Amino acid sequence: MADFDYDLFVIGGGSGGVRAARVAASEGAKVALAEDSRLGGTCVIRGCVPKKLMVFASSYRETMQEAADYGWDCTYGEFSWPPFQKKLNSELDRLEQVYRGLLEGSDVDIFDARAELSDPHTIELSSGEIKTAKHILIATGGHPVRPQMENAHLGMVSDDIFKMEQLPKSILIIGGGYIACEFACVLHNMGVEVEMFIRKSGILRGFDEEAAGLVSEMMQQKGIKIRFGTTIVEMKRAADAEDDERKGTNSDAAMGAPAREDMKVKEEADEGEGGPIWVKAANGETRVFDQVLFATGRKPNTSDLGLENTDVKLGRAGEIEVDEYSQTAQPSIYAIGDVTDRVALTPVAIREGMAFVETVFKSNPTPVDHELIPSAVFTQPEMGTIGMTEEEAMEQEPVDVYCTSFRPMQQAFLDRPDRVLMKLVVSQETDRVLGCHIVAPAAGEMIQMAGIAVKMGATKAQFDQVCAVHPTMSEELVTMKTPMRSG
Known part of the structure; x- marks a missing residue:
């Protein structure tokens, strides 16, 4: 050496x-x-x-x-x-x-x-x-990357969020992955008007669809606007778009009255760095936002x-x-x-x-273990997951799906509509828990503990042998006795 x-x-x-x-x-x-x-x-x-x-x-x-x-x-x-x-x-x-x-x-x-x-x-x-x-x-x-389109530099990427001098009043988030969803929840709760454009029909592609669906439902229920099957095809500074309209570059049909009204409102607001951004969606609709965030990969x-x-x-x-x-x-x-x-x-x-x-x-050849890695998505509510999704498991072998969704005690007392989800995907042949998916406050904390059992190869019967901690949300993981569906 x-x-x-x-x-x-x-x-x-x-x-x-x-x-x-x-x-x-x-x-x-x-x-x-x-x-x-x-x-x-x-x-x-x-x-x-x-x-x-x-x-x-x-x-x-x-x-x-x-x-x-x-x-x-x-x-x-x-x-x-x-x-x-x-x-x-x-x-x-x-x-x-x-x-x-x-x-x-x-x-x-x-x-x-x-x-x-x-x-x-x-x-x-x-x-x-x-x-x-x-x-x-x-x-x-x-x-993080921006899409290959004209004026993409006007939009932010995730690295830029932490550098903002002021919060925008409104933001358009492009993408439906975990980064997009996490920032949508965070910014919404900080008082920002949030809208999301997502090319696909749902958020959090690759995660368990039922769990992701509940997260999507809760996000929209809290006031985040999500538009599926939508993306942007054009963007520019709102001031430039208004100049183009004055010159006849954009027709009234293309611009639309709502968009012109948005621009007028935005002009009266604090323009921030560079001013508001005009965007055109694939369906021809136009909007103006203070910021655009690309969370597209x-x-x-x-x-x-x-x-x-x-x-x-x-x-x-x-x-x-x-x-x-x-x-x-x-x-x-x-x-x-x-x-x-x-x-x-x-x-x-x-x-x-x-x-x-x-x-x-150390002369100890050690391959990397990438199997059964727990992870969490810090949306609000959070999602914790380990192992196979229901969709993945059903493609592989016959499974039983144990699942429950309910209003947790803390929110039910207030008659709030918030719901949580506890889900186990179980092999019919071996009774082994192939996947665990949780949507709930502190789901990240819960999945770390559940992940130990799943990684060890625990069976549904062994989950059932554990006495429930009552009253908790997570007790449902050990009290679900009847499969909701099998396949």
Whole structure:
């Protein structure tokens, strides 16, 4: 190893890269890490952490409303974004320093620079330094993308949400995935008028359809407007659209009276950065919003890494192709996390980083386990899920579906319409629980516990043997005796 500057050079300072660097260093390896943005990566700086803090902030609206109905004397006004954002930025700065301190405490050399490969063992840094390493680990993550359309730059992506100086009065969210739905709920509860355009017939494609359907129903019931089978075909600044109309570029039929009235209202409002945005839907309807958020997908960060100077292969989506040990086609180069486009979750990237260290530095070849990973969608209400959806399971084998949807005690007391869902998908042949899906407040907390049982291969009979904790919502997971349907 003396022929190289480092035993391991990690490119990317997110959760997966940092964990791999620290653990490898603890095994006696000489390790360096390069990050050209902020340590902490997507999760800590522009994803899970700030988003969850926004979820917390937005949840107090309903909490205070319910408190008043429960008898508390509550007085409250509107949500104020600037003080929250100031506190948020301070917390992210603190967390970034925690990550830096962890690396420094592990004797990992940190380069605040962009890294590019010039060959399978050589890294060129934007600072001008050149380093060599026996092993290279790429953990550069991914980034949100905008659609290929004119003026797409006028719209935000998820990274931009946390940089807003003020909350918009209205926002159009394009997309129906978990990022789109989470921000729709958060912004709505913060007082923003939210509308969603979704190309498909439902939200949260790939999740259990019944569970996703309840989330959709609750979102709309709370006041979020969702338009299915819809997307935008044109967007521009509202002022430009009005100029075009004056010049005759847009006909009255194309513009429509409602859109012109929207523009007049928007002109009288605070225009914010750049002013309101005019959009045209595929059906010809037009609207004006203060902001547009594209939540239409993410892509791996593989450009400008110098991968062409190696034998590393990329997939159709631009992801780095790896084997079960996270090794690329170039033996000295490994990759973990979102850049591999396997399972884009922070805990998975950390697990992949740990398995990499086991394989390379502890002589213990450890494949990555991507089976039965619990996850949560932090909508309001939340959705927690592990294992197969009902649709997936029914395509594979005969199953029994145990499901119940009801008004929880806390909301039923107030005669509120909020509903929750508890669902188990069970193999008829083995009685094993193939999937568990929960829609409820704190579903993320519940699915972590249920996930242990499902991962262990628990059967429905074993669920039934557990005594219920009463009165709770989750007791339904162990009290459902009759399948709602089979197939």
